[in-house]
Amino acid sequence: MDSPTPSQPKPKRSFKSPFAFPRNCVYRPLRQIHNTERNQKLPADQPTYFTLNAPPSLLPAKKYSDISGLPAPYVDPHSKLRYANAEEYSNMQHMPSDIINGYLTLRGYTSAVG
Known part of the structure; x- marks a missing residue:
């Protein structure tokens, strides 16, 4: 096999090329982002990387069963408890009211009636 001459470029072997970042993308370390955000005068309602108050x-919020913690597509109209399957519903029918209120x-449910 003949070696490539200076006038011939080497064949491109993509499986051997190392990972390279895109040239048009700027990557900044987290400390640099923090310093630039701290030095800018941003409005208080604009979220940044380091604010806890995001919009x-x-x-919609996901709803989970009050008894098992599984995703709950059903709500008992009488007790307002969420349940995931028929077995949980049958267990809810025999619960005392103080456990249901617990x-x-x-x-964090508060009734609108009072």
Whole structure:
């Protein structure tokens, strides 16, 4: 096999090329981002990398069962507890009201009626 001459370029072997960042992308370390955000005078309502107060999500909140913690597509209209399957529903029918109220307070449910 003949070796490539100076006038011939080496054949490109993509499987041997190391990872390279794109040339038009600027990568900054986290410390540099923090320093630039701290030095800028940004409005208080604009979120940055280091603020905890971000705007609320536009996606609806996921609902989970009050008993098992599984995703709950059902709500009992009488007790307002969320449940995931028929077995949980049958267990809820035999619960005393103080335990049901305990589950509702853990979830943070407040009734509109009072």
